[in-house]
Amino acid sequence: xxxxxxxxxxxxxxxxxxxxxxxxxxxxxxxxxxxxxxxxxxxxxxxxxxxxxxxxxxxxxxxxxxxxxxxxxxxxxxxxxxxxxxxxxxxxxxxxxxxxxxxxxxxxxxxxxxxxxxxxxxxxxxxxxxxxxxxxxxxxxxxxxxxxxxxxxxxxxxxxxxxxxxxxxxxxxxxxxxxxxxxxxxxxxxxxxxxxxxxxxxxxxxxxxxxxxxxxxxxxxxxxxxxxxxxxxxxxxxxxxxxxxxxxxxxxxxxxxxxxxxxxxxxxxxxxxxxxxxxxxxxxxxxxxxxxxxxxxxxxxxxxxxxxxxxxxxxxxxxxxxxxxxxxxxxxxxxxxxxxxxxxxxxxxxxx
Amino acid sequence: xxxxxxxxxxxxxxxxxxxxxxxxxxxxxxxxxxxxxxxxxxxxxxxxxxxxxxxxxxxxxxxxxxxxxxxxxxxxxxxxxxxxxxxxxxxxxxxxxxxxxxxxxxxxxxxxxxxxxxxxxxxxxxxxxxxxxxxxxxxxxxxxxxxxxxxxxxxxxxxxxxxxxxxxxxxxxxxxxxxxxxxxxxxxxxxxxxxxxxxxxxxxxxxxxxxxxxxxxxxxxxxxxxxxxxxxxxxxxxxxxxxxxxxxxxxxxxxxxxxxxxxxxxxxxxxxxxxxxxxxxxxxxxxxxxxxxxxxxxxxxxxxxxxxxxxxxxxxxxxxxxxxxxxxxxxxxxxxxxxxxxxxxxxxxxxx
Numbered sequence: 055x056x057x058x059x060x061x062x063x064x065x066x067x068x069x070x071x072x073x074x075x076x077x078x079x080x081x082x083x084x085x086x087x088x089x090x091x092x093x094x095x096x097x098x099x100x101x102x103x104x105x106x107x108x109x110x111x112x113x114x115x116x117x118x119x120x121x122x123x124x125x126x127x128x129x130x131x132x133x134x135x136x137x138x139x140x141x142x143x144x145x146x147x148x149x150x151x152x153x154x155x156x157x158x159x160x161x162x163x164x165x166x167x168x169x170x171x172x173x174x175x176x177x178x179x180x181x182x183x184x185x186x187x188x189x190x191x192x193x194x195x196x197x198x199x200x201x202x203x204x205x206x207x208x209x210x211x212x213x214x215x216x217x218x219x220x221x222x223x224x225x226x227x228x229x230x231x232x233x234x235x236x237x238x239x240x241x242x243x244x245x246x247x248x249x250x251x252x253x254x255x256x257x258x259x260x261x262x263x264x265x266x267x268x269x270x271x272x273x274x275x276x277x278x279x280x281x282x283x284x285x286x287x288x289x290x291x292x293x294x295x296x297x298x299x300x301x302x303x304x305x306x307x308x309x310x311x312x313x314x315x316x317x318x319x320x321x322x323x324x325x326x327x328x329x330x331x332x333x334x335x336x337x338x339x340x341x342x343x344x345x346x347x348x349x350x351x352x353x354x355x356x357x358x359x360x361x362x363x364x365x366x367x368x369x370x371x372x373x374x375x376x377x378x379x380x381x382x383x384x385x386x387x388x389x390x391x392x393x394x395x396x397x398x399x400x401x402x403x404x405x406x
Numbered sequence: 407x408x409x410x411x412x413x414x415x416x417x418x419x420x421x422x423x424x425x426x427x428x429x430x431x432x433x434x435x436x437x438x439x440x441x442x443x444x445x446x447x448x449x450x451x452x453x454x455x456x457x458x459x460x461x462x463x464x465x466x467x468x469x470x471x472x473x474x475x476x477x478x479x480x481x482x483x484x485x486x487x488x489x490x491x492x493x494x495x496x497x498x499x500x501x502x503x504x505x506x507x508x509x510x511x512x513x514x515x516x517x518x519x520x521x522x523x524x525x526x527x528x529x530x531x532x533x534x535x536x537x538x539x540x541x542x543x544x545x546x547x548x549x550x551x552x553x554x555x556x557x558x559x560x561x562x563x564x565x566x567x568x569x570x571x572x573x574x575x576x577x578x579x580x581x582x583x584x585x586x587x588x589x590x591x592x593x594x595x596x597x598x599x600x601x602x603x604x605x606x607x608x609x610x611x612x613x614x615x616x617x618x619x620x621x622x623x624x625x626x627x628x629x630x631x632x633x634x635x636x637x638x639x640x641x642x643x644x645x646x647x648x649x650x651x652x653x654x655x656x657x658x659x660x661x662x663x664x665x666x667x668x669x670x671x672x673x674x675x676x677x678x679x680x681x682x683x684x685x686x687x688x689x690x691x692x693x694x695x696x697x698x699x700x701x702x703x704x705x706x707x708x709x710x711x712x713x714x715x716x717x718x719x720x721x722x723x724x725x726x727x728x729x730x731x732x733x734x735x736x737x738x739x740x741x742x743x744x745x746x747x748x749x750x751x752x753x754x755x756x757x758x
Binding site: 125129132133136137139163164165166167168189190191194195196197199200201202203204364365 | 477481484485488489491515516517518519520541542543546547548549551552553554555556716717
């Protein structure tokens with residue numbers, strides 16, 4: 055087991071069970087709530103309960119999927135916390151993917167003005183992306199993560215064993231965040247990742263640790279996203295809009311699948327505005343297409359997508375703010391692109 | 407104008423308009439939202455706009471009253487923020503009483519993971535009670551303030567001129583918090599307050615400043631209510647339950663009116679468990695009854711009231727946790743009282 059120390063808490067990566075047991079013993083919480091969905095109840099909870107002795111834990115189950123990451127689900131969580139007379143000295147354990155972690159953390163942080171929570175991310179995406187940075191929240195009013203707050207968990211526990219329970223598509227979704235981390239910060243890792251042909255054969259642990267360390271460095275330098283933390287948004291301005299739109303028309307598109315499309319579009323913008331070479335653009339586009347294929351985008355949805363981008367947290371005023379690549383491994387924040395240019399980038403992707 | 411400095415922000419008390427104008431000029435917010443209700447739109451907004459030049463401020467109006475301090479109203483606020491494309495660099499000005507301040511602060515602190523807000527409390531209650539302590543939130547699932555968080559405003563602006571716009575009953579409601587502040591911390595102030603016969607003739611400024619300084623001292627010593635901050639809950643454990651129950655049956659009872667009843671019940675508990683003299687109990691009861699009369703409580707609602715108390719944030723485990731008085735001006739936290747004793751205290755109040 056490896057321990058990554060952030061300023062406020064530790065991330066235990068690997069065979070963490072003994073460390074978790076110790077954590078729970080030391081803290082003496084009055085009650086433990088475990089937040090799960092129907093998948094993690096089946097796949098992860100039995101593993102958890104076979105390792106950690108739990109008496110009287112309160113189980114709260116919510117339906118899986120981004121379409122349930124909303125204020126209605128929060129209300130069912132808060133309501134069950136009240137029904138179970140959860141006090142301020144309780145602990146919430148979020149056992150699941152990004153939705154469980156983001157929404158569970160938000161509900162814990164706002165219940166009776168805040169109870170403690172720990173994250174046990176069980177998907178590749180949440181392990182690499184949601185373990186650091188303290189971003190919690192839900193989707194609201196057509197805008198992803200528009201309601202939420204910054205709050206760190208008491209600890210994070212990551213075990214790549216949980217990944218064996220995941221469908222291939224979920225692994226692929228998480229892999230998109232890895233590609234992003236490599237592209238914004240480490241060309242050597244990018245060189246390695248782009249050669250990967252078969253996601254089923256990877257030993258993920260080293261890659262997870264790379265992402266965590268890279269993200270930690272960026273987030274600690276700029277916790278509230280005033281500047282360099284925006285690097286992490288590469289691929290996400292257009293990606294989030296694609297994801298939100300898919301959510302509206304109930305088309306199931308995973309976060310990483312949308313981000314992969316966003317990475318291609320924003321790499322094209324990088325060529326136009328940040329001197330990314332054409333060769334690099336092609337290399338990135340090829341890598342993404344090989345793994346993800348293409349998301350269907352209609353010309354008729356452009357104006358919807360632009361509205362969604364303008365409502366993104368990172369945007370104010372005219373134009374749309376992007377993080378772009380000057381080359382693989384190097385990124386620049388605060389590049390304003392016109393709506394026309396954004397549309398051109400979408401056309402580039404559609405015509406690939 | 408007087409400035410009270412807390413650790414994070416300043417409270418401007420008195421003729422604050424110039425200071426507010428300066429604050430807004432220096433900060434250069436991208437947009438200003440003013441949260442109001444139908445009362446403050448009519449009574450306070452014209453005063454505000456006659457003093458502060460505002461172009462393009464976004465007005466969000468919500469219905470007044472504690473029954474609207476809920477997640478549904480939050481959703482209408484967040485939705486209007488999204489429709490008006492509010493970015494992270496915007497400022498929310500909460501112009502109104504406790505409901506506006508608590509809910510507006512909560513919505514601001516959770517919108518796009520947090521935008522800045524300032525409080526301009528316009529009722530006596532919110533001026534003395536909501537200006538310090540960073541408690542934000544809404545009522546949820548029958549429990550007052552069960553969803554919320556701790557977050558300080560960027561500044562607070564208090565002007566007793568706004569009090570002239572208030573109905574007498576609102577003034578009386580705020581006065582209950584003043585009585586509480588005196589009883590838990592300052593016998594000399596209590597001696598002064600208990601002599602007051604006519605609330606219409608008071609110069610409130612000095613009393614407001616006393617409460618702010620007293621609360622500041624308590625809160626700064628214990629910001630997250632681990633210990634001594636619980637002193638501020640005197641009168642509130644039973645008072646909140648009475649208030650919640652009234653809310654459910656749509657009986658309009660103001661916060662301070664419920665707290666006044668709670669102060670009497672909890673003074674009786676203080677006599678039983680914390681050596682408050684019978685003479686002091688009678689003095690307190692007389693003072694409250696003289697000003698507030700009596701809230702109707704039915705024997706049939708006892709079990710409901712107890713359930714509400716047990717769901718209070720301050721409670722875990724068996725018994726109910728109270729802050730009690732050892733004498734006027736001195737309070738003790740963490741006194742566990744049995745349900746039977748609490749019922750007796752309610753009977754004492756009913757039989758007065």
